[in-house]
Amino acid sequence: MIMSKVLIVDDERSIRHTLRDILEFEKYEVDEAADGMECLVKVKQNAYDVIILDIKMPKMDGMDALDKIQELARETPVVMISGHASIDTAVEAVKKGAFDFISKPPDLNRLLITLRNAMDKSELISERKVLQGKVSNTRFQPIIGQSKCINQIMSTIELVAPTEARVLITGQNGTGKELVAHWIHQKSNRCDNPLIEVNCAAIPSELIESELFGHEKGAFTSAIKTRTGKFELANGGTIFLDEIGDMSLSAQAKVLRALQENKIVRVGGEKQIRVDVRVIAASNKDLRKLIDTGRFREDLYHRLAVIIIDVPPLKDRIDDIPQLIQHFCNEICKDYGIPEKSFDAKAVKKLQSLAWTGNIRELKNVVERLIILGGKSISAQDIDRFVLPTTSSILEMRDVLSKFSDLRELQKYIEQEFAHYQSSME
Ligand SMILES: Nc1ncnc2c1ncn2[C@@H]1O[C@H](COP(=O)(O)OP(=O)(O)OP(=O)(O)O)[C@@H](O)[C@H]1O
Ligand SMILES: [Mg+2]
Structure with a gap:
């Protein structure tokens, strides 16, 4: 099951913890921020299904944060939490576009119902987004750089984008593979149709086939309704198979078939559905090595790697x-x-x-x-x-770790160091 992700923003640690306990019990994935600034940093780095936002906070209050969230993640529903004194402000926030508000201390049922409603709204929007072919705004980010390798990548994109050729993008984490994929789609004749992304590393292997090809109602225990897969959603457009090196061998076999026949079959179904999809794949792993160890199909590799773009570190x-x-x-x-x-x-x-x-x-x-x-x-x-302290503390940590082979010993050492630190602060 893919969990819905909630960000709790409140300066009171006890409120954050109470909400976290309730929501984790209800199987939500929870993240926290202690003020408006920290909230914005998190919103920029993660996609949340719902944000729970306190009104009175230091540094940047909830109303200012709401304005910024609406710029950064306009479609993420925001539920305000307010004490008695800020009810009027909460009403004001709803007028400005917040989804709803709950009062402090939060009433369990009210909270869960409000969140469920907000999730439904969020799901509706993301389905609509998929249908409209709108994905994250990375697509509109320019590719910056004038080094020889970036110029070469830019000219390959120009040449390859308008063709139907499959592209394999390789490179280390964070080098810009996704950005390149977005630009290939953007500059292709398919740009008015969807670009659908699938992060193969993030989806458990037992779900990947249903994610890619959809399933019929009753195909497995939790398949309570028919679901359209990403290949079908990408019809007429492009599918971006990110981290393809992490895809299970059985899903690889099915993808290969889909590429050979331009048809897919939903999990638990029989009907062959014709799809017209261009495939762009990316991997930070060396697929040739995975082929050597039997973890990636060579025939699929050759189908995908018609054009290879290697994004340098x-x-x-x-x-x-x-x-x-x-x-x-x-x-x-x-x-x-x-x-x-x-x-x-x-x-x-x-x-x-x-x-x-x-x-x-x-x-x-x-x-x-x-x-x-x-x-x-x-x-x-x-x-x-x-900046540098982070690097040096990682190096220090590595030194400390290398001295212990037993976790309990390490724990004891950390406790002692902490006690020492605390007494030095008093
Ligand atoms: N040349 C560039 N110019 C401007 N921004 C860039 C460039 N390359 C990457 N970025 C930015 O850096 C971040 C990481 O890029 P991206 O997600 O495309 O990397 P990736 O190779 O797909 O990483 P991962 O393997 O971790 O998924 C993004 O925010 C992206 O917009
Ligand atoms: Mg990526």
Whole structure:
């Protein structure tokens, strides 16, 4: 089962914990934020089905956060929580587009019903989005960079997009594979039809076939109604099979058949359904190695890899870093509605010298962190304070870990260190 994801935003830890307990018991996946700013950071990085938002909070209150959420994730329903004193504000929030409000302390039944209704709204919207072929706004993000490899990728996209050729995009995590896939679709003749994404790594193997091909009612115990699969939803458009290296062998066999025959059969069904879908696949794993170890079908590989676009790691294009920083900086300041910040030359140089194992995604997160925590002009000192400690504490942690073979010993060590730290703070 794919769980619905709820973000709880409240400055009172006890309220967050009560809500978390209730919602986890009801099988929701729960995330928390302690104020409006933290909420926005999370909303930018994750897709939530519902956001529960307190009104009175430090740093950025619920009303301001609501405005920003409506810009960042316009279609995510927001349920406000209000104390007695803020009922009028809650009503105001609903007028501004919040889904509903509940009062503090939350009444269990009211809370669950409100959430269920909000989820229904959210599901309706996402179905409509799929039908309209609208997906995340990554598609409208430009591909930044002028290094030789980026120019080459851009010209391959221009050449390949208008054809029907299948494309396999390879590269490490966070290098921009999804962005490339979006642009191929965007520049293709199919751009008015849906681009449907399937993250093969995120879907349990027993569900992937039903996800891709749909199922008939009664095909298995939880199949209470007929479901249309992603291949059918992508009809006329493009399907993006992300992390294809994680797809089970049995699903691979079915995908191969769908590609050979341009037809699919729903799980538990018999009827062959004709589909006209272009396939773009991506993988951060070396599929050739998976073929050697019997975990990926060679025949499927050759069907998918008509054109291969390899997106290089950021360390191979550090000349693009200044432009990427500038781009993310402008974008993030605009998103937060704060005056433009800038990075001074030494800061940029320092960022160019870092390792970037998480590639562009990591760079983007670091730029965001520096904008939130740093001054108007971000300096090399800001990087020493806010970026490098993370790396050095990971290295320290690795050193500590290597000294223990027994988890209990490690736990004891951490408790002792913590007690020591606490007494030094008193
Ligand atoms: N050249 C680029 N210019 C601007 N933004 C980029 C570029 N490359 C990647 N990004 C941004 O970096 C983030 C990560 O990119 P993306 O999701 O496409 O990577 P990925 O290779 O699919 O990663 P993963 O393997 O982890 O799924 C996204 O926010 C994307 O918009
Ligand atoms: Mg990706």
